[in-house]
Amino acid sequence: MTELFEPVGEHDWRIATTATGVLADFNAAGVLTASDVHVATRVGALGGEADERVLLAVALAVRAVRRGSVCLDLATVRDVAPELAWPDEWPLERSPLVEAGVLRWERGLLYLDRYHRLETQVHDDLAARLALAPPAVDEPRLSAALEKVRSGHFSAEQEAAVVAAVHRRTTILTGGPGTGKTTTVARLLALLADQAGGGLSVALAAPTGKAATRLQEAVTAELEAVARTWPEAAALVGRPAGLTLHRLLGWRPDNATRFRHDRANRLKYDVVVVDESSMVELTMMGRLLEALRPDSRLVLVGDPRQLTSVGAGAVLSDLVAGYDGRPDSPVAALTENFRSEEDIKALAAALRDEDADAVLAVLRSPSDQVSFVEAPDDEAVERALRPDSVAAAGAVWRAAVDEDPARALAELDRYRLLCAHREGPFGVRRWNHLVERWLAEDADVDVHGQWYVGRPLLVTSNDYALDVYNGETGVVVRRDGRIRAFVAGSERLKEFAPGRLDAVETMHAMTIHKSQGSQADRVTVLLPDEGSRLLTRELFYTAVTRARHHVRVVGTEAAVRAAVGTRAQRATGLRLRLGAR
Ligand SMILES: Nc1ncnc2c1ncn2[C@@H]1O[C@H](COP(=O)(O)OP(=O)(O)OP(=O)(O)O)[C@@H](O)[C@H]1O
Numbered sequence: 001m002t003e004l005f006e007p008v009g010e011h012d013w014r015i016a017t018t019a020t021g022v023l024a025d026f027n028a029a030g031v032l033t034a035s036d037v038h039v040a041t042r043v044g045a046l047g048g049e050a051d052e053r054v055l056l057a058v059a060l061a062v063r064a065v066r067r068g069s070v071c072l073d074l075a076t077v078r079d080v081a082p083e084l085a086w087p088d089e090w091p092l093e094r095s096p097l098v099e100a101g102v103l104r105w106e107r108g109l110l111y112l113d114r115y116h117r118l119e120t121q122v123h124d125d126l127a128a129r130l131a132l133a134p135p136a137v138d139e140p141r142l143s144a145a146l147e148k149v150r151s152g153h154f155s156a157e158q159e160a161a162v163v164a165a166v167h168r169r170t171t172i173l174t175g176g177p178g179t180g181k182t183t184t185v186a187r188l189l190a191l192l193a194d195q196a197g198g199g200l201s202v203a204l205a206a207p208t209g210k211a212a213t214r215l216q217e218a219v220t221a222e223l224e225a226v227a228r229t230w231p232e233a234a235a236l237v238g239r240p241a242g243l244t245l246h247r248l249l250g251w252r253p254d255n256a257t258r259f260r261h262d263r264a265n266r267l268k269y270d271v272v273v274v275d276e277s278s279m280v281e282l283t284m285m286g287r288l289l290e291a292l293r294p295d296s297r298l299v300l301v302g303d304p305r306q307l308t309s310v311g312a313g314a315v316l317s318d319l320v321a322g323y324d325g326r327p328d329s330p331v332a333a334l335t336e337n338f339r340s341e342e343d344i345k346a347l348a349a350a351l352r353d354e355d356a357d358a359v360l361a362v363l364r365s366p367s368d369q370v371s372f373v374e375a376p377d378d379e380a381v382e383r384a385l386r387p388d389s390v391a392a393a394g395a396v397w398r399a400a401v402d403e404d405p406a407r408a409l410a411e412l413d414r415y416r417l418l419c420a421h422r423e424g425p426f427g428v429r430r431w432n433h434l435v436e437r438w439l440a441e442d443a444d445v446d447v448h449g450q451w452y453v454g455r456p457l458l459v460t461s462n463d464y465a466l467d468v469y470n471g472e473t474g475v476v477v478r479r480d481g482r483i484r485a486f487v488a489g490s491e492r493l494k495e496f497a498p499g500r501l502d503a504v505e506t507m508h509a510m511t512i513h514k515s516q517g518s519q520a521d522r523v524t525v526l527l528p529d530e531g532s533r534l535l536t537r538e539l540f541y542t543a544v545t546r547a548r549h550h551v552r553v554v555g556t557e558a559a560v561r562a563a564v565g566t567r568a569q570r571a572t573g574l575r576l577r578l579g580a581r
Pocket residue numbers: 153154155158175176177178179180181182183184218338339
């Protein structure tokens with residue numbers, strides 16, 4: 001796995017032509033980009049720091065944040081490129097930048113001040129929530145209520161989780177796909193509404209629009225199940241709406257990182273549930289925690305084994321690891337998977353155990369749920385992917401031709417081709433083009449133009465004016481002779497003149513990062529080669545757990561071993577802070 005780039009000549013945009021000394025050396029070696037170097041030089045000039053070792057540390061800290069870390073671990077930083085001339089020491093203690101608080105140096109971790117502040121804020125806000133007196137609970141009422149939610153499905157593990165959550169203001173509910181997290185949340189809401197006697201305001205939030213929609217749908221369905229045995233409580237909860245975290249906090253057109261709700265203007269909700277919390281980056285977690293009323297309840301739901309957020313931080317997995325073993329831990333874990341097929345569960349379990357031999361054994365065992373196409377070269381990969389891709393895209397296209405957008409969107413959820421990369425031989429862009437070409441060649445579909453009938457769409461950013469959100473899926477359909485784009489929303493299909501949707505991509509293939517928070521009946525995972533820097537266990541786990549009924553892995557044994565053996569490392573100090581009370 002390489003973490004460096006290879007400069008392609010002196011005009012490469014990643015080369016800082018003004019850099020000198022050690023910064024220039026690390027830039028030329030592909031460790032630092034031009035922007036890392038520029039930020040460090042500028043910070044040094046403004047803060048009166050000329051020691052190039054400190055400037056190198058600043059540039060490496062900027063690089064670390066760019067790559068998802070919250071800070072720079074100086075003890076391991078050399079591993080990036082051991083052959084380079086690293087400084088013998090980091091004279092940070094004497095640095096005016098540390099003195100001025102521009103840099104923070106703590107426990108061997110070097111922070112840019114903004115990230116240090118965020119991390120300490122997240123820690124302190126959570127600590128303050130945990131230190132508050134627990135909410136008052138009417139125990140006889142709770143016991144009576146548990147009797148009512150027990151009918152229908154409800155495992156002992158789920159019951160233990162809701163009982164713990166009723167007694168806490170902060171709960172972190174973890175579990176893999178299909179472990180009944182949403183079921184548990186719906187029952188928790190019923191119990192809380194019953195305790196409150198009504199008037200409980202609930203927000204169901206998630207980092208992406210698609211995840212928010214799914215959460216709302218799933219909670220609504222589970223509340224309907226609760227209503228069969230306990231209609232009063234279900235009625236008290238009502239129908240809470242799903243919304244993105246940006247929307248919950250009050251998105252501001254003038255500021256990308258600040259929201260309308262903050263410490264001075266808190267959220268009014270009594271309960272805030274956040275699904276897919278593994279995707280929540282440190283900045284957003286900070287904003288959420290400061291906007292919550294201290295006495296409100298927060299339920300963070302997610303799977304800490306999945307890929308971390310795109311932005312810096314690994315908050316959920318840090319919280320789970322950091323609270324581990326603490327008597328005040330707010331973590332409730334669900335482990336029993338009720339949804340996936342046995343062999344998919346076995347594959348996910350082998351990945352959790354970090355056991356490459358076991359992963360390969362599951363992949364190679366005959367199964368109608370898991371398959372492995374060992375494709376040594378490009379041609380073999382194409383041969384493997386072509387029939388399924390054409391069949392899946394053809395089914396979407398046929399529904400679109402039949403002017404049936406609901407069916408087209410349902411077809412879209414049946415099959416998904418997942419890639420690690422956006423660009424390159426294993427990238428989404430290439431496979432989108434290939435599937436379009438195959439569709440034209442094998443099924444005679446007209447794929448010309450941007451808005452061809454049957455084009456599957458993935459929304460890539462939130463548009464509050466249009467009411468479409470990052471992660472939502474859509475399809476192009478001709479209706480009454482006009483080309484329209486339909487996007488799946490929580491309550492209804494949303495119809496647009498396609499030109500109005502500017503942040504959409506073709507979705508014959510999708511990145512694994514973007515697939516978080518969604519599932520499909522059948523999933524094909526295209527593994528990149530073993531040198532890919534994206535290939536990690538978290539990536540592989542996220543990909544295979546997107547499948548409900550069948551997962552097919554296309555790649556090589558070397559790629560499988562590389563994935564299982566590589567952890568997505570992010571330097572953060574949150575778990576240390578939590579562990580070192
Ligand atoms: N105790 C149980 N016994 C049997 N089935 C259950 C139980 N709890 C949940 N289920 C069922 O398992 C499936 C998955 O549950 P649920 O959607 O709550 O899980 P989840 O963890 O939220 O999943 P995901 O995150 O993948 O959406 C649902 O069909 C649900 O009805």
